[in-house]
Amino acid sequence: MSRIKEKFNQLKLKKETALISYIMAGYPSEKATLAAVRGLIQGGSDIIELGFPFSDPIADGPTIQMASTESLNSGTKIENFFSIVKKIRKESNIPLVLMTYTNILYNQTYLKFISRAKQAGIDGLILPDMAIEESKEYVKAAKKIGMDTIFLVSPNTEKVRLKQIIKSTSGFLYMVAVFGTTGVQTKIHKYTLDALKNTKIAAKGKIPVGIGFGVSTERDVQKYVSSGADAVIVGSANIKIIENTPTNKVQTRIATFTKKLKNRTR
């Protein structure tokens, strides 16, 4: 059983919603990334999503774009990323998900990249520009290696398509809360809650549904938890903390913030 699946099973027994926390690897440095990961674990995050920067992140808003650019400017290469993952694995068994863009995998071939990621200790992949129509080879490679493929659905995804996406998804399904890029601060829309309900119905309890994009406060977390989400995903809010915190204080501040969010999932 994958680490992600196992985690959701455990949380189900405890009747808890998963808190999934995103940070950008190498932003602003490897040291800060490791400190943030320790903070996330300490604060009670259930799954960590590590971003690997891409030069052209079309699904990301200003905060994660900035973090991507800074990480690339500080020299983050794929080798550094895998080395960070291996370091985390020495300290923790927490499920780790890699979020990046299709070209990063395509460049090395899906099979080669995914087996390297697996070897380093990655459990699942999120590619916001991987459409279901183009995913055959990618899903096949991931299955072969035993890597979870976490697909995204949107509030405007139609029923038939939703079913197709669910079929190819493993680990959890990532529901985008808003029409927009990551990190957009907004109120919680009725269309999002309706879509969450429909997505949960389509998932039939077979695959957990996580909700992300614009989820940043305790209130947001609370609202989505009470609306039936199996996981809440917080990203840009973590990046903002890291942006405004000296590296030696990153761990504590991230831990404090994460703990507050995690409390709302219990």
Added chain:
Amino acid sequence: MKIGIPKDGRFGEFGGKYIPETLAPAIEELEKNYLKIRNDKNFKKELGRLLIDYAGRPTPIYFARNLTKTIGGAKIYLKREDLLHGGAHKINNTLGQALLAKRMGKKRIIAETGAGQHGVATAMACASLGLKAEIYMGYVDTLRQKQNVYRMELLGAKVHAVKSGSKTLKDAINEAMRDWITNVETTYYLLGSAVGPHPYPLMVRDFQAVIGVEIKKQMKKIPNAVIACVGGGSNAIGTFYPLIDTNARIIGIEAGGKGVKTKLHSAPLSAGKKGVLHGMMTYLMQDKDGQISETHSISAGLDYPGVGPEHAYLKDENRVEYKAVTDDEVIDAFLILTRTEGIIPALESAHAIAHAIKISKKMKKTESIVVTLSGRGDKDIDIVKEYLAKNVKNKRKI
């Protein structure tokens, strides 16, 4: 080899639609509507009328007598897209897509632009059809193509200077896509080149194919060679597509910048690797990790790390030759055409001229070359002036 409607949006292995899920319904709606109007007589009639009365089609084929004499080889003909309204071939596509958008009931149009020609053509089409236009343009490009920024603003469009990434065309596309993701229900994205997710490469090629169709009609016999410049590749695919099943030698010219062996160029077909960007699988300039490389070209319109998927396909099928010329060669060609024919070409188009000069020397005097002169060069005179001030070697020609 000639692909009508690409199956699954693929030209051979190239193309597809690698898009965020939020865009999937919009792309589907677009594809459905486009395939419907593609053979709609009324749509064709309305667009045909606009192309004649508003844009100035058909454009002439001009025998460049003096240029031919100066070079002393094959006869060089120019397909005069520079004479179109707005000064470039871009209006062929913007009128088509703006009409489509109107039929789809979308009132807000967004577009990206490099040199500003597509932005201007979008602003014109929108003004004439009563649509609201917002244009994304790389900050670097807003500086080097100031005149076009003001033209767009005069035409009633809002111009957003994009300050992320390399601040050029690639980043303008990123930002336009982000806008589209955010405003997907009200907005039509009017892409200007034969790039992006399916059905854009198909749609842009169809709307630009009028260039090649007219060339075939206007030339007494099929030319021995046709040449066009390739950035994203819209004027080139429009020129080439109707000629694919003829005997003509077809040549696409990429921006070689300071040379394809340096890193300072924009020639993914000459020196790139397959990858995925802006919704398509194609040849890209990228590093070992798959990060997209910064590009360089003297012409903002060709300064792009990718290329339309149909070009990637035609390269791999060996139907079209893709070559690159350097900035220096482009300036030479710009000056030669200006002086011999009294035609100031866009720097983009001067790439095609530069290669025509190279190969015509080796061809027979009875043979013919058609070069698509995709745009006029008024927008580029400051760049040329600055370049000549720095490069003494070329100064003698003035």
